[in-house]
Amino acid sequence: MSHLDNIFIQVRARLQSEGVKLWEEPYYSEDLGSIEGALENLAKEYSNIMGFDLCRCKFILTELQENALRKLAARREYSSTGLATFKVRRIDKHSGATMVDIKCDLNSLGSDLQAAIAEKLQMPNAEHVKCIAAGRVVSSNASLADQLLRNNQQLIVIVGDGDNSGEALYERINRIKADVQAVVSSQNRLIEMEDQNGSPVFLPPAENRALLLGLGFCEKARAAMLREDYEEALLLLLEADQSFATCDSQFLESVDNYALLNLDIVWCYLCLKNVTQLPDADRRLAVCGRNFRRSYGENFERLYSMKGKACPERALIMRLQLLQGVVMFHQNRRDEAFERFEAANILLRELKINGDQLALLVEMGFEPAEARLALRSCSGGSNIELAVQFIQERRQQLKDARKQSKAERALQRRLMRSSANDSDWVNPRSVCTLTEMGFESGLATVALQRSKNDLQKAVELLQTEADVLRAALPRNRVTSDQEKLLQLLQLGFKEDNSRVALENASNNIERAIESLLRAFQSEEELKETLERVGRLAGIEGQNWDGPSTSNASIGAQTAPPSPLIEAVMKHARSEIETYKAYERFNADISQNDMDYLDLPLVQEEKVLHEYLNLLQQ
Secondary structure, three states: OOHHHHHHHHHHHHHHHHOOOOOOOOOEEOOOEEOHHHHHHHHHHHHHHHOOOHHHHHHHHHHHHHHHHHHHHHHHHHHHHOEEEEEEEEEOOOOOOEEEEEEEEOOOEHHHHHHHHHHHOOOOOHHHOEEEEOOEEOOOOOEOOOOOOOOOOEEEEEOOEOOEOHHHHHHHHHHHHHHHHHHHHOOOOOOOOEOOOOOEOOOOHHHHHHHHHHHHHHHHHHHHHHOOOHHHHHHHHHHHHHHHOOOOHHHHOOOHHHHHHHHHHHHHHHHOOOOOOHHHHHHHHHHHHHHHHHHHOOOOHHHHHHHOOOOOOHHHHHHHHHHHHHHHHHOOOHHHHHHHHHHHHHHHHHHOOOHHHHHHHHHOOOOHHHHHHHHHHOHHHOOHHHHHHHHHHHHHHHHHHHHHOHHHHHHHHHHHHHHOOOOOOOOHHHHHHHHHOOOOHHHHHHHHHHHOOOHHHHHHHHHHOHHHHHHOOOOOOOOOOHHHHHHHHHOOOOHHHHHHHHHHOOOOHHHHHHHHHHOOOOHHHHHHHHHHHHHHHOOOOOOOOOOOOOHHHHHHHOOOOHHHHHHHHHHHHHHHHHHHHHHHHHOOOOOOOOHHHOOOOHHHHHHHHHHHHHHHO
């Protein structure tokens, strides 16, 4: 931020406090235009009172007058033509900001606004334009009026630049969205929600999905922020915000995740040097502040009493106070801004760590993030032994919590499956494992149903409640259809697993196939199945409807019906793509569960000193 911007903020605030209207007489006349003499006198007055250079003061007054006249003209045009004018700021981290005026009917769709912006910025594809208004991405298929856009509103546009071209950014965001949705929707429960101690968090299925989507987007956004790719990070954070918006508001404001989302969005605004979203930044910081006070106490006394005054959460508090100070500075609340900056500065000094000690812990084999957090948490970072002890205790705490919550996670998986109407699903491999142990297949199936596929619990039930399980056996037990069993064998599934899957699916072969594929534990198994069934798809001239006699002889002469082959290949491909989506999702995600607290605070220190210097000018 420049010294000229600093003067601009103060002059604008003084004009507002004194009720000076530069677009009216004596400073402007419809007949004469801008009245130089009056502006010159006002510039001299402000220059003497505020101690600014006269030429700079006059330049700023002239610019403020021109801005006011443009807004006035836009209001008049809107009244006469219905066309709204938007002040659009294009984000470009290489060449700086580009400001353009875009005119569009408020009854038009968001796609029309995108097209107008793309034409103005000479972009070939309007779909690559991501437009943000009041902290929300403008939807392409809803009207601007329905999205509460208004005349003279300031917007920011992200199109990507340099290596991060508009097309590449657009495609990458869509790929990340698809991957997060695939991972969250997977029946294999590739990701689960837990608190900072490693214990599972249980929520109603729909709310659980929305939160997992939001948290997935937040994780990818945090990875982008580490690369200092704030355009991508901001778009992903706003996607997360939309997912969180479907959750209960009271719950959201009671957990740290939503506070951190708002804090990260405002941090991206700052890093993109975007002051046009100042009202949204103010609102989001207020949400974050309320959440922190509710969680940590009015003056963080609850946090300090639980974790001590050296807790790593101070880094989040420091960033919050810094951003609050920045917003207050731009609102010309300079005294309040200074107080926030001073509070942030005190925390920054406390959070400073010794670089040699950090390097020593890394040499000892600890990750930089956990080493930094440990040093900050142990007596101001002056004790290596305490830091090592902190890391080891933290690792053990997570290990114990995850071990204790194994049964609870089984319950969570049961709840999620129940919401998908497949709560009776039984893993055919587990049935075969139990029958190999000497238990009857029917009893094993009932035990697994009651234990929700927890093998150890099923064994306990079979050993202690066999009579109860036997009484629960269906009177007319379904036996596997031999022809359908043969088809599953020809598809490459094991006989015992196939028989159990058919019996549990009442001989519905498509459900049996889904059950068998769902029991696979790795991407490699799915790939082998896909290759094997793909070879079957190339078989021609076979008798697909021949009579069923010997498994071996028939298997050598026939192939399953093509719809079954297609069903297996489709489902296997879908499962493989889910695994690949998880690999892509996980590629740049930190494995440190406390990485959200690991702020190096290098950028924060630069921003703090920049604004403190501006306050002293």
